[in-house]
Structures are given as structure tokens and as C-alpha cells.
Amino acid sequence: xxxxxxxxxxxxxxxxxxxxxxxxxxxxxxxxxxxxxxxxxxxxxxxxxxxxxxxxxxxxxxxxxxxxxxxxxxxxxxxxxxxxxxxxxxxxxxxxxxxxxxxxxxxxxxxxxxxxxxxxxxxxxxxxxxxxxxxxxxxxxxxxxxxxxxxxxxxxxxxxxxxxxxxxxxxxxxxxxxxxxxxxxxxxxxxxxxxxxxxxxxxxxxxxxxxxxxxxxxxxxxxxxxxxxxxxxxxxxxxxxxxxxxxxxxxxxxxxxxxxxxxxxxxxxxxxxxxxxxxxxxxxxxxxxxxxxxxxxxxxxxxxxxxxx
Amino acid sequence: xxxxxxxxxxxxxxxxxxxxxxxxxxxxxxxxxxxxxxxxxxxxxxxxxxxxxxxxxxxxxxxxxxxxxxxxxxxxxxxxxxxxxxxxxxxxxxxxxxxxxxxxxxxxxxxxxxxxxxxxxxxxxxxxxxxxxxxxxxxxxxxxxxxxxxxxxxxxxxxxxxxxxxxxxxxxxxxxxxxxxxxxxxxxxxxxxxxxxxxxxxxxxxxxxxxxxxxxxxxxxxxxxxxxxxxxxxxxxxxxxxxxxxxxxxxxxxxxxxxxxxxxxxxxxxxxxxxxxxxxxxxxxxxxxxxxxxxxxxxxxxxxxxxxxxxxxxxxxxxxxxxxxxxxxxxx
Amino acid sequence: xxxxxxxxxxxxxxxxxxxxxxxxxxxxxxxxxxxxxxxxxxxxxxxxxxxxxxxxxxxxxxxxxxxxxxxxxxxxxxxxxxxxxxxxxxxxxxxxxxxxxxxxxxxxxxxxxxxxxxxxxxxxxxxxxxxxxxxxxxxxxxxxxxxxxxxxxxxxxxxxxxxxxxxxxxxxxxxxxxxxxxxxxxxxxxxxxxxxxxxxxxxxxxxxxxxxxxxxxxxxxxxxxxxxxxxxxxxxxxxxxxxxxxxxxxxxxxxxxxxxxxxxxxxxxxxxxxxxxxxxxxxxxxxxxxxxxxxxxxxxxxxxxxxxxxxxxxxxxxxxxxxxxxxxxxxxxxxxxx
Numbered sequence: 012x013x014x015x016x017x018x019x020x021x022x023x024x025x026x027x028x029x030x031x032x033x034x035x036x037x038x039x040x041x042x043x044x045x046x047x048x049x050x051x052x053x054x055x056x057x058x059x060x061x062x063x064x065x066x067x068x069x070x071x072x073x074x075x076x077x078x079x080x081x082x083x084x085x086x087x088x089x090x091x092x093x094x095x096x097x098x099x100x101x102x103x104x105x106x107x108x109x110x111x112x113x114x115x116x117x118x119x120x121x122x123x124x125x126x127x128x129x130x131x132x133x134x135x136x137x138x139x140x141x142x143x144x145x146x147x148x149x150x151x152x153x154x155x156x157x158x159x160x161x162x163x164x165x166x167x168x169x170x171x172x173x174x175x176x177x178x179x180x181x182x183x184x185x186x187x188x189x190x191x192x193x194x195x196x197x198x199x200x201x202x203x204x205x206x207x208x209x210x211x212x213x214x215x216x217x218x219x220x221x222x223x224x225x226x227x228x229x230x231x232x233x234x235x236x237x238x239x240x241x242x243x244x245x246x247x248x249x250x251x252x253x254x255x256x257x258x259x260x261x262x263x264x265x266x267x268x269x270x271x272x273x274x275x276x277x278x279x280x281x282x283x284x285x286x287x288x289x290x291x292x293x294x295x296x297x298x299x300x301x302x303x304x305x306x307x308x309x310x311x312x313x314x315x316x317x318x319x320x
Numbered sequence: 321x322x323x324x325x326x327x328x329x330x331x332x333x334x335x336x337x338x339x340x341x342x343x344x345x346x347x348x349x350x351x352x353x354x355x356x357x358x359x360x361x362x363x364x365x366x367x368x369x370x371x372x373x374x375x376x377x378x379x380x381x382x383x384x385x386x387x388x389x390x391x392x393x394x395x396x397x398x399x400x401x402x403x404x405x406x407x408x409x410x411x412x413x414x415x416x417x418x419x420x421x422x423x424x425x426x427x428x429x430x431x432x433x434x435x436x437x438x439x440x441x442x443x444x445x446x447x448x449x450x451x452x453x454x455x456x457x458x459x460x461x462x463x464x465x466x467x468x469x470x471x472x473x474x475x476x477x478x479x480x481x482x483x484x485x486x487x488x489x490x491x492x493x494x495x496x497x498x499x500x501x502x503x504x505x506x507x508x509x510x511x512x513x514x515x516x517x518x519x520x521x522x523x524x525x526x527x528x529x530x531x532x533x534x535x536x537x538x539x540x541x542x543x544x545x546x547x548x549x550x551x552x553x554x555x556x557x558x559x560x561x562x563x564x565x566x567x568x569x570x571x572x573x574x575x576x577x578x579x580x581x582x583x584x585x586x587x588x589x590x591x592x593x594x595x596x597x598x599x600x601x602x603x604x605x606x607x608x609x610x611x612x613x614x615x616x617x618x619x620x621x622x623x624x625x626x627x628x629x630x631x632x633x634x635x636x637x638x639x640x641x642x643x644x645x646x647x648x649x650x651x652x
Numbered sequence: 653x654x655x656x657x658x659x660x661x662x663x664x665x666x667x668x669x670x671x672x673x674x675x676x677x678x679x680x681x682x683x684x685x686x687x688x689x690x691x692x693x694x695x696x697x698x699x700x701x702x703x704x705x706x707x708x709x710x711x712x713x714x715x716x717x718x719x720x721x722x723x724x725x726x727x728x729x730x731x732x733x734x735x736x737x738x739x740x741x742x743x744x745x746x747x748x749x750x751x752x753x754x755x756x757x758x759x760x761x762x763x764x765x766x767x768x769x770x771x772x773x774x775x776x777x778x779x780x781x782x783x784x785x786x787x788x789x790x791x792x793x794x795x796x797x798x799x800x801x802x803x804x805x806x807x808x809x810x811x812x813x814x815x816x817x818x819x820x821x822x823x824x825x826x827x828x829x830x831x832x833x834x835x836x837x838x839x840x841x842x843x844x845x846x847x848x849x850x851x852x853x854x855x856x857x858x859x860x861x862x863x864x865x866x867x868x869x870x871x872x873x874x875x876x877x878x879x880x881x882x883x884x885x886x887x888x889x890x891x892x893x894x895x896x897x898x899x900x901x902x903x904x905x906x907x908x909x910x911x912x913x914x915x916x917x918x919x920x921x922x923x924x925x926x927x928x929x930x931x932x933x934x935x936x937x938x939x940x941x942x943x944x945x946x947x948x949x950x951x952x953x954x955x956x957x958x959x960x961x962x963x964x965x966x967x968x969x970x971x972x973x974x975x976x977x978x979x980x981x982x983x984x985x986x987x988x989x990x
Binding site: 122124127130249313 | 389440441442445451452453454456458464573574577583584621622625627631632635636639640
């Protein structure tokens, strides 16, 4: 029971918010906007999965927002050139993987701190993208949005895909040896090495996975709209990190799970629409987001202090 | 255990030498090739434009030295600027009272970070990520995003535009800040304890140092410094705005890390940070003046990218040298 | 042991050399900044990497080519509110002849511009003005008042002057958009008593966030009749949300944006009107005016300016008027290529 206490806290907070909305703002649960809101979170969820793995391995990647923008533009240009969607998907994931591998190489093999490496790659990719695309939207051909199917089918398939990915990754991390390696390296890399795990390889893998998922997320974002906005990735890294952390994944590595991150994401993603539905002015949004993060981490701190005492 | 400090020390001395060389090369290059780089007016620009970021970097240095980080300083600048605006305009306080209250607010906000990090033992990255959002949010909520405070006491605005003994006033304030942090880190037992905490908090505790209080102090100072930076920023722009200091936290962290302070704590020097600040400030100003860059109009983008590259090179260089020297040692 | 200290220095060397090789191919103008005797015009947009100002720059470059002047183009790459001031101050020490600026912050930038004027640099503003005493001329495609009123009038027309509407803006602190919002609200109070502004949401200049906010606004406010998107990425974002909600034509979309980004939505009847001017012409006219001011051909008091391919352009006081904003609808959007 205690192992899941953080997941439980976040899930309870989320349920409380939802119940409150159900009573005071029932419009919140209208099917169309609800579905649209959930689908819009699919790219962030895919990123959060990757970010969780990176944080569990005791690293961090703040370049994913910039990477996301680059991947989105690559996918967009591929599609706009008339290539089939599968090719756009491959192009986006390969681009993401390559950028992730660069981070991974610098962190795992050169031993540079990941926050600094990804800070440097963050500004670099953002500027490259700005110079290359100059903020111009890419208009996509018909047949890209919702894979060419109806809106409902498109939304449903994206949601199924994202939940499937979440379930599979959660199972893999929790129950398979390969998944436990991330935890082992994250909690004590030296001990992991002595236990026969290759910490460099595992760290590298976490960044490569992050990059691949970033490409995938950018693709999931592209198919929701007939245009690609080159600024679509700005600030996404903060959303993914906040979701993981509110969901109980420890920045000190080795602790937390994907379901917690999932609930964390849902909680944070519900706050903004809740303000609109409760007719609270938008300028409170950032303050409330900050408070939620602080409350989550304070709750954590008090619990560990109590259990230590 | 005995072997640890010695190579580390050599390591960071080497880093700062390297950085100073880079800074020298950079400045010389700009001096000869960048249009009107070395003029007195331009040098005054460099100082005025980077004084706030530089002060934040100076305050960030001890934070990182203890193994922490403070992402909230940029947002706190916005909050302090708004508080100053509210006090002078809506509450009709005198400038001096408002300045004092703003500094207090900075101390208090820094203290809030410190309390959560040092006494509740929460991870600094997450706490300050939370207050990064919270402080900016409070600033936006107070002004409802739209309100901008204008027209201040002309004496106060002189802080932003005027010179004192041939140097911009910001230069003097920055120099005082640099002196303060240099003495604090390198010449006091407090400074030594920051370094010790960064190396090993447990070990420091067993050595009889009050780790909690000593960990708290850099965050409180960072809060105070953010308030000072907010005042300078307000004076320079002639406006108090909720979006003051947007993105400054990352610039400050970049300067500190470029200056050779280890992001894991325990290693670093204030003079290194000063070189780091200077390297970034000079790059930002100079690169946009190089004729080719000027013509292409890519100064802003190139400055960011080169800062990123500089950061990676500065960090990777000692590691690569270690690889090379170790390789040579095994060969012979 | 000492030798190893040279290795970092060696590593740094190629980097610095690389930098110098790359750029020293350009003419070295360190000692003679004005050796070419070309008029140097510095062109400062509100932000870089923004399709609106890229279109402006295109027009500006065309004019520079015709006039044989030198164009410097630089602008903020982030949302630091002090950045435009810093660029102006750096240009002052760089030695430019004319600065043409689209002001993000009307009062904030006036100080540096006045100091530049004291140094003999001529100032022309375009897109959005500073205080009149800090510049010679303002190339006026539309005043904040003009934009605000055009948007409000168009929204009122679409809603038959009654009902609820909401605004999507870039950020809550964007100075120029707050200026527009002020005039939108003034017009609303003055002319349209039966209309009600129910909410204003920021979209951080991102299409996806504009879409999410619009989705919520539509469902939280069942009586919403119109979305007014006042930053360019918000217009297609709002339109996509309306389309996905199946409310095309029921919830009207009006905004400020580029025709190329909104063509499909206009044709589908999701977006009703997009308001903008000929952006490239704005850049072109700005450079023509800057050149004329820089060479002394245009002085305060002139009644008109000959602006190359645009012909004679009228001057009203110190405003050079490009013309009123266009309203793009599905009928005329095909005629425009920006």
C-alpha cells in the first residue's frame, strides 16, 4: 500500500477536482470537448513517458521541447512534399532518435551533466529551427489530419495508441529486467555496474528512447491538425517534467512509476480548463500550477520526514 | 580520500585558465573584426545590458556550489518589479520605502525556497520549478497581466541610465556584488561550508556544521539579489512589468556552469563565474557586430547557439584531456 | 604534468580560428564603418522567427535593393521585454544612419530612441508606434485604435451586434495586444451595448494552446457567438477548435492573421474574416520612408512621399499612411500570396 501512496494522493486530488467540476461545471464532461482535450494531451503523455524513464535513470532532458519542434517540422515538410504518412512517421522518429542519441552520447560517454548538455542542445535546436523555418506554418495536404479518417476515429486511435504505449511501458519498467535496469542505474549507478549492468548503455538508452518518443509525439501532434506550427514544442519540457514530478517520480532517480506520472499529467492538464469552466481569470493559471507542484512535493517531503522519524 | 582534493583543484584552475584564454581570444577577435566593438559607449552597453543577469549568476554560484539550483530567480525578478510598482504607484510609498520593501520581499521569497529546500529537504530543482511558476503567476495575477507601472522618481531612474566616475552605475553595483560573493565564497568559513555541503552533505554534518542553515543561506541571498536585479531592470526600462527577467535564470545558470562551477556542487570559483558572465556578455554584444553576421541578420540566433557550443566545449575539454593524457600514460 | 595544461588551450584554438575564418571574409569595416557611404538602415521587428515580420522583411529587402542602401535586420529571439531597447542601444554604438522599428513597448523604447536621435540617428517607426517625440515619422498601416475598432466592428457585424464573445491573445503581458484590447473594450462600451466580452485567454503565441483554450471556451460558454483571435497563430488554432466542435458558422471566428495560414478555414466557412494589410508593402514603404528621412529628402511638414512602386503616399502630420487594413474573406483570399 505504502509503495503506491504517491500515486494514490495524486489520483485522489484528481478525483476531487473532477467531482468538484461535475457538481459546479457539468459542461466539463461534454463528450466532444472532453475527447478533444484528451487527444490534445496525447503528445504530452508520450513525452512524459520518455521523461519519466530519463528521470528514473537520474538524468533530465530539458531539450525535448526544442526537439519536438524540429521533429514536427521534419514530419510536416515530409508530408507537405507529398510523402505518405508512414514516411513522415519514420522521418520524425529518426530525427528524434538522432537528437536523443547526441544527448545520450554527451551524457553517458563524455560524462557531462545532463541538465547542462540538454540546456545547450535546447538553445541550439531552437535557434536552428528558427533560422530554418522562420516561424512559418506548414500547410499539410488533405489526408494527414486524423490519418485521413473521420475525426472520431482519428481521436480514438490516438488515444488507444497512447494508452497502449503507457500500459506497455509501465509493465516493462515495473516487471521486466530491462525495465528494472533504469531503476538500478538511477538509484545507484556504481552498485548497478557491480551487479553486471552497463550504466553507460542504460543511460544512453534512456536518452535515445526519449528522442524516439519525442519524434513519435511530434507525429501524434501533427495528425491532429491540418497545419504544423513550428513553435509547437515551446515549453513542453516543463510540462513533461512537472507531470512526472507531481506524479511521484523522484528527481534523485530510481523511484516512481509511469501511472503516477500519468495521473500527474491529468491533474496538471485539468487545472487550466477548470479555470475556464469555473470562470476564473486566466492570469491565476501560472500561480495555481506552481502551487500544485509545491504541494505535491511538500506532501512528499512531510511523508518521508515522518517515516524517517 | 586524500587523493581527491588535489586533482580536483588542478582541474578547476585549469578550467579558469582556459576560459580566460577563450575570453581573451573572443574579445581580441571582436575588437579587430566587429564594428565599433571597443568604443566606450559600447563597453558601457555591455555592462548595462548584462548587469542583472550577471548579478543573478553571482548569486546562483553559491547555490550551485552547495549542489542545488534556483530556477525561480527570473520569475522573482518579475514579482519584485511588480511589488515595487504597486508600492510606489498604488500605495504611494516613497521610493526609498518601496526599495526597502522590495528587497525584503526578495529576501522573503528566497527564504521560502530555502525553507522548503533546506528544512524540508525537498529537491531544489522541483521546489524552484514550482516557485518559478508561482512567483511569475503572482506577478501576473497582481497586474492582471496587463498593468505596467510607469513614471518613477527621476533619481531612481538614474540607476538605469547614468554614469558615476565614467562607468555606468550598474558597473559599480555589479562590482560590489562580485566583491561580496567573492569574499563570501573564498574568504569566509561560510563559503567553505557551501563547498563542503556540495561535496558531501552527510560528511559536513558529521563535521559539526549546521548543514540546514548553511544550505538555506544561498537561496536567501539569491532572493535578495533577484530583488536588486528587479530594481535595476525597472530603472533601465523605466517600467515595472510582470514579465521582467523572463528567461534570466537559464542565462545565469549558463554563466555559472561555463565559469567552471560543477552542476553537482563542491567545485567552482566566483572569479570563474565572472569570466563566464563576461564571456556571454561579450559574445551577445560582439557577434551581432561582425560584418558577415550583421549582413545576414542572425546575431541573436548565433549568440545563443555559440553560447551552447561554448558551454559544451568548456565542459568537455577537461574530460577529453583526461582521456588523452590517460591514454598516453598507459602507452608509456 | 604542465604540458597537459596546454591541451585545453589547443582544443580551444581551432574553435576561435574557425570563428575568425568564417567571418573575416566579409569586408572589414572596423575602422571605416561608413567607408561605403551607403546609407545604413537598421530594421527592428517585434520578434524574429515570426512569419508576419518575415513578410515585412521581404518588402524591406526589395526596397533596399532598389535604393542601394545597406539593411541591418535584427530583433528579439525571446520574450525578454528589455531586448528591443538593448538592440537599439547597440545600434547606436554601431553607427547606423536610420533605425526603423516596430515597437513592442510604446513608452519603454522611447528613452533609447530619443538618445539615438540626440546622436543624429533618424528614427522611423512602423507597425506600432512609440511616443511621437521619439521618432520622425510613423509608417502607419493601422493605429492600435484602428485595429481594435476594425476587429470589434467586424465581430459585431458577424454577431448581428448582440451576444457573447471571447478574445484569444498571445500573452497577458504583450504590450501591443493589451493596447488593442483597450480599444476593443472601448469600442464595445461605446457602440455595442448588447455584446459581452466574457473571457480573455492567452495562448503563448502557440496554435495548439489557442485551440485548447477555444475548445474549453466553447463548451464552458454555450452562448458564445464569436472568438476574436488577436495574434496570428491563434486564428487557425481557434478555427480548428470550432471545426472539431462541429460549430462552424455557429461560433464565428475573426482575427488578425496571414491569409496563407487561414485560407482553408476561410473557404470551409469556419473562419469568417481575417484582418490584415499588405505586409510586404509595409516593409517596403518603411524602408522608402527611412531612406528619404536619412537622405534629408523627407522632412517634417512634407505632405506626401514618393515611394517607388507604391507611387505617391499621403502623409498626415507625421503619419505615413499605407492604407486601411484589409478584411480577407473566402471571396478574396485567393488573391493574396503571403
